[in-house]
Amino acid sequence: MNEIARRGIVAVPALFVPLVMVASWLGAAESRLNAADYSAEEEVAIASVSEDAYCTPKLKAIVRRVATACGLVGASGRGCQPAVAKNVAQLTDDEFNALFRPLEKRAHIVQFDADSVDLDPSGVRTVETAWAAQQGASFFFVVARASPDGKTEHNEKLSAGRARSVLSHLEQKFRDPDIAKQVGLLWLGEDFAQLGEEFCGWQRSRVDDCTEKEINRSAFVAWIDCAI
Amino acid sequence: MARKWEELADDDGYSLGDADGFPEADDVDDGYAPPPSAGFGQKPIRIPLVLVLLASLGGAMFAATSTADFAAHLDRQVHSVTCSVVPGAEAGLENGCKVVMMSPYSSWFRTDYWGGIPISLFALAVFCFLAYRAAHLVWKGHETTKAEAGFLLAATMLPVIMSVGYGYIAYSEVGALCTVCAGIYVVSGLAFVGALGAFVMSASPPMGDPAAVRRFGVGVLEGVGFVFALTLAWLAFIPETQADDRGVSGCGTLVQPEDPAGIMIDLERHPGGAPSIELLDPLCPACKAFDGRLKESGLGAKLDQKAVLFPLDAECNWMLTESLHPGACAVSEAMLCAGGQTQARAVLDWAFENQAALLEAAKEGDGPVRSQLKAAFPAVAGCLGTPVARNKVVKSLRWAVANALPVMTPQLFVRGNRLCDEDTDLGLEYTLTRMIGGAKP
Numbered sequence: 001m002n003e004i005a006r007r008g009i010v011a012v013p014a015l016f017v018p019l020v021m022v023a024s025w026l027g028a029a030e031s032r033l034n035a036a037d038y039s040a041e042e043e044v045a046i047a048s049v050s051e052d053a054y055c056t057p058k059l060k061a062i063v064r065r066v067a068t069a070c071g072l073v074g075a076s077g078r079g080c081q082p083a084v085a086k087n088v089a090q091l092t093d094d095e096f097n098a099l100f101r102p103l104e105k106r107a108h109i110v111q112f113d114a115d116s117v118d119l120d121p122s123g124v125r126t127v128e129t130a131w132a133a134q135q136g137a138s139f140f141f142v143v144a145r146a147s148p149d150g151k152t153e154h155n156e157k158l159s160a161g162r163a164r165s166v167l168s169h170l171e172q173k174f175r176d177p178d179i180a181k182q183v184g185l186l187w188l189g190e191d192f193a194q195l196g197e198e199f200c201g202w203q204r205s206r207v208d209d210c211t212e213k214e215i216n217r218s219a220f221v222a223w224i225d226c227a228i
Numbered sequence: 229m230a231r232k233w234e235e236l237a238d239d240d241g242y243s244l245g246d247a248d249g250f251p252e253a254d255d256v257d258d259g260y261a262p263p264p265s266a267g268f269g270q271k272p273i274r275i276p277l278v279l280v281l282l283a284s285l286g287g288a289m290f291a292a293t294s295t296a297d298f299a300a301h302l303d304r305q306v307h308s309v310t311c312s313v314v315p316g317a318e319a320g321l322e323n324g325c326k327v328v329m330m331s332p333y334s335s336w337f338r339t340d341y342w343g344g345i346p347i348s349l350f351a352l353a354v355f356c357f358l359a360y361r362a363a364h365l366v367w368k369g370h371e372t373t374k375a376e377a378g379f380l381l382a383a384t385m386l387p388v389i390m391s392v393g394y395g396y397i398a399y400s401e402v403g404a405l406c407t408v409c410a411g412i413y414v415v416s417g418l419a420f421v422g423a424l425g426a427f428v429m430s431a432s433p434p435m436g437d438p439a440a441v442r443r444f445g446v447g448v449l450e451g452v453g454f455v456f457a458l459t460l461a462w463l464a465f466i467p468e469t470q471a472d473d474r475g476v477s478g479c480g481t482l483v484q485p486e487d488p489a490g491i492m493i494d495l496e497r498h499p500g501g502a503p504s505i506e507l508l509d510p511l512c513p514a515c516k517a518f519d520g521r522l523k524e525s526g527l528g529a530k531l532d533q534k535a536v537l538f539p540l541d542a543e544c545n546w547m548l549t550e551s552l553h554p555g556a557c558a559v560s561e562a563m564l565c566a567g568g569q570t571q572a573r574a575v576l577d578w579a580f581e582n583q584a585a586l587l588e589a590a591k592e593g594d595g596p597v598r599s600q601l602k603a604a605f606p607a608v609a610g611c612l613g614t615p616v617a618r619n620k621v622v623k624s625l626r627w628a629v630a631n632a633l634p635v636m637t638p639q640l641f642v643r644g645n646r647l648c649d650e651d652t653d654l655g656l657e658y659t660l661t662r663m664i665g666g667a668k669p
Contacts (some may be wrong), residue, residue, distance in 0.1 A: 006364060006368070010367065011364075011450070012361050013362070014363070017356070017459060018352050018458055021296070022295070022462055022463055022465065025295070025299035026302065026467060032303035032305065033303040033304060033423050036303065036304065046632050047538075047628040047629045048629055048632075048636060100442065104574060128614075128616075131619065132614075132615030132618040132619045133618070135546040136542070136547065136626075137623075138547035173615075173616070176619070177488045178488075178489070178623075178626075196388045227329055
């Protein structure tokens with residue numbers, strides 16, 4: 001057998017076997033590529049705001065009514081006076097407070113001195129901690145109250161001042177453009193939905209004794225995990 | 229000594245070719261035949277030649293394994309990669325061979341073809357060529373000339389040189405051990421040793437053999453032909469579909485790319501580069517790998533890179549029921565606290581470097597990670613864990629919410645268009661080049 005024949009006998013399979021293999025691998029890849037179904041990508045979860053289990057349709061409807069009337073939705077101005085809150089909520093005092101009971105782990109109660117709208121250092125820390133715990137929530141409620149000492153009109157102004165005090169600190173500290181869209185203020189004075197002593201067991205800014213009067217010299221702050 | 233070799237060889241039962249050791253007339257190659265007296269002493273040359281043949285076949289098998297795995301990934305889907313020198317061994321989704329394969333060093337011409345042309349294809353061609361040459365010389369046996377053995381020796385040096393080069397790259401640049409590649413390194417060495425033995429044992433041609441240089445040139449052309457043929461086959465059959473267009477136009481767009489909360493991090497600013505935003509998690513292994521690929525591709529320099537943090541850690545990310553990367557919230561806070569590009573990048577590089585240890589340390593809570601961050605970056609200690617820092621992480625997450633992005637990392641947006649997931653590894657250079665240039669393939 002001559003040299004060329006011997007070379008050919010060895011060279012042909014050495015070249016054509018890998019050629020066939022390469023063609024086969026790439027052909028199979030192209031078939032799979034053409035058959036690819038990209039609809040599976042749609043099954044990946046999409047980033048969204050949170051909605052907690054307590055957000056029942058009824059609760060969301062109430063929160064939406066309160067939020068709209070109180071300036072959180074529609075940007076028609078911020079702040080809900082006691083009478084307005086009472087009307088839009090269409091709830092009794094107890095029913096109104098019951099709305100917030102599921103927020104026990106999420107809410108904080110910022111306490112004030114009697115006849116004062118100034119945040120003390122522990123109040124500042126509480127407000128900041130509550131604000132930083134936003135996570136996926138859409139609305140930050142500040143529900144301020146006053147104890148029934150003194151005149152009703154004065155207590156209404158006092159509770160409004162406490163709510164604004166919280167808002168003012170948030171704006172100053174965080175300079176967050178979302179504050180205008182996310183923070184809703186309600187000031188209830190002494191007229192509506194006073195807190196009972198059972199709220200003394202919630203996360204408060206002060207650790208000292210807690211009476212019904214003291215717990216109502218406060219601003220209740222909490223993120224609401226309801227997508228409304 | 230020669231007598232002893234012959235006896236051993238005969239005892240092993242392998243054929244020694246022409247029994248009398250003399251070439252036939254038509255066996256004479258280009259006018260040279262070894263002298264009859266040389267036949268007896270040169271019979272054992274088949275032993276090193278068989279070694280070269282077996283090593284070359286082994287190299288071809290390893291190279292074919294790698295090439296087949298590479299080709300499988302051209303369908304833009306996730307596949308396991310073989311990472312064992314044992315034939316038929318189970319393949320895995322995450323191993324050193326996959327890391328090496330996904331690195332920019334695994335193929336050439338990546339900007340011209342999706343995935344490029346794999347180095348293993350060239351290795352396959354070279355080993356098949358060596359196998360052919362070795363098989364031919366085994367057949368010729370004692371007729372093997374010094375020139376032929378010398379060419380085989382020279383040819384086997386190519387995989388040895390490539391093995392040294394790529395072994396160094398795998399160790400120093402990629403930082404991963406590819407078992408199949410190591411198999412190629414070993415058989416390359418064995419082939420060289422065999423070729424050296426054959427060269428030593430081969431018959432010497434007459435002085436001034438005029439055909440030797442020509443035969444060497446023909447051999448080189450044959451080798452180039454093998455490489456050329458396989459490369460042409462690759463280019464002829466490489467998948468080309470509408471998926472290329474899908475990749476270049478991207479998979480989704482940002483609807484609110486603005487940053488009113490000031491949470492974007494300057495990752496690597498290159499004024500004049502294509503504006504890009506990467507959604508990343510500092511403790512996400514895929515983000516670390518993607519960062520490395522982007523750097524090694526050299527395309528990072530053509531991007532004006534910003535980042536938005538998206539820690540896949542349930543400690544701060546309400547979209548998860550359990551943490552995928554515990555401790556990522558703390559590291560994200562540190563990056564946001566660090567501020568400027570240099571400082572934030574330093575925290576990110578530190579997190580990437582210590583990623584496995586940080587993930588392990590954070591399994592029972594992110595306290596140890598926060599302590600390590602404070603020790604490594606004292607400047608952020610006063611900021612870490614504060615409401616302002618936590619709020620910034622929340623704002624980063626909400627940026628993803630505003631853009632309705634998939635809950636996954638990494639994601640790269642170039643000029644607001646999202647790089648498709650299937651283009652983040654092998655197809656990165658091909659697709660990103662076109663996204664940066666805004667051109668169709």
